[in-house]
Amino acid sequence: MTRRRVYVTRQVHEEAVDLLKEHFDVGVWASDEVVPRAELLEQVQGVDTVFCTISDNIDAKLLDAAGPQLRVVATMSVGTQHIDLAECKRRDIVVANTPDVAADSAAEFTVALLLMVTRRCLEGAEAVVNGEWGLWKPMWICGNEVVNRTLGILGFGRVGFGVARRLKPFGVKKILYNDVIQSSMGAELQAQFVDLDTLFRESDFLVVSCALTGLTRNLINKETFDKMKPSAILINTSRGPVVNTADLVEALRSGQIAGAGLDVTDPEPLPPNHPLINLKNCIVTPHIGTNSTKARLNMALNTARNIIDTLVRT
Numbered sequence: 186m187t188r189r190r191v192y193v194t195r196q197v198h199e200e201a202v203d204l205l206k207e208h209f210d211v212g213v214w215a216s217d218e219v220v221p222r223a224e225l226l227e228q229v230q231g232v233d234t235v236f237c238t239i240s241d242n243i244d245a246k247l248l249d250a251a252g253p254q255l256r257v258v259a260t261m262s263v264g265t266q267h268i269d270l271a272e273c274k275r276r277d278i279v280v281a282n283t284p285d286v287a288a289d290s291a292a293e294f295t296v297a298l299l300l301m302v303t304r305r306c307l308e309g310a311e312a313v314v315n316g317e318w319g320l321w322k323p324m325w326i327c328g329n330e331v332v333n334r335t336l337g338i339l340g341f342g343r344v345g346f347g348v349a350r351r352l353k354p355f356g357v358k359k360i361l362y363n364d365v366i367q368s369s370m371g372a373e374l375q376a377q378f379v380d381l382d383t384l385f386r387e388s389d390f391l392v393v394s395c396a397l398t399g400l401t402r403n404l405i406n407k408e409t410f411d412k413m414k415p416s417a418i419l420i421n422t423s424r425g426p427v428v429n430t431a432d433l434v435e436a437l438r439s440g441q442i443a444g445a446g447l448d449v450t451d452p453e454p455l456p457p458n459h460p461l462i463n464l465k466n467c468i469v470t471p472h473i474g475t476n477s478t479k480a481r482l483n484m485a486l487n488t489a490r491n492i493i494d495t496l497v498r499t
């Protein structure tokens with residue numbers, strides 16, 4: 186019997202590829218860079234599964250190029266915004282993602298970014314690099330503390346809850362959250378479900394950890410910043426387009442909010458001359474929230490297992 190075929194659109198962990206090879210013929214784009222679109226369209230022809238990442242556009246054209254035998258699109262990510270889900274559904278193609286294995290990594294990273302912005306760590310590190318470190322000064326690069334302040338979480342899923350759980354022992358005064366539904370996990374942390382207006386007005390730290398949907402796209406914009414405290418800090422580790430970039434630049438420049446930490450941006454990657462990059466009160470990291478070695482390996486293995494579970498075990 187001919188073996189089924191899987192195309193892996195990026196160089197991923199060997200352990201995951203080896204797992205797939207036990208069951209399938211596996212083709213791999215053996216590079217850390219994105220496979221060019223023309224190459225991708227050619228390589229997927231006749232495959233049963235595409236193992237992809239968030240940088241691959243899995244649209245109707247790609248599904249057509251693959252052909253009617255395509256059964257599974259398995260993405261090595263939580264996010265599925267790069268996949269035309271409606272089109273996959275229409276064609277009876279199973280879409281699999283990796284929601285469980287990277288949440289700790291993402292929550293830890295979010296806390297790190299929040300603390301870095303709050304304590305102005307990058308400014309301090311840059312001052313050292315630039316030779317500006319003189320003798321100790323009482324009022325130089327003073328940041329804020331987390332203790333006794335209000336943490337607001339937009340999107341109280343695995344990552345949002347994980348951030349709240351990690352920051353609770355820091356002594357935050359209140360944890361507020363908003364999501365499409367009230368979470369049963371809120372009670373465990375005495376977190377209060379509040380409306381968006383209250384979340385924006387009362388949060389000292391506003392952590393964006395929601396999915397990108399029609400409801401959340403552009404949700405954080407000029408009107409939001411108008412409501413926020415001038416001392417507030419915005420952290421976004423979910424999806425760039427939840428925040429209106431031009432409005433954020435303006436809010437940071439004018440001091441309407443105190444600072445921002447962004448692991449995701451719109452556009453992504455940010456062009457090197459983008460205004461967000463040179464703002465002193467903003468730290469931008471290159472979408473690395475899930476990049477602990479352990480989480481990335483588990484994401485690759487989870488993606489391989491999703492394919493095996495779908496094609497072999499059903």
Ligand SMILES: O=C(O)[C@H](O)CO
Nearest residue numbers: 239261262263264475
């Ligand atoms: O969706 C995801 O998993 C992240 O954005 C990439 O790690």
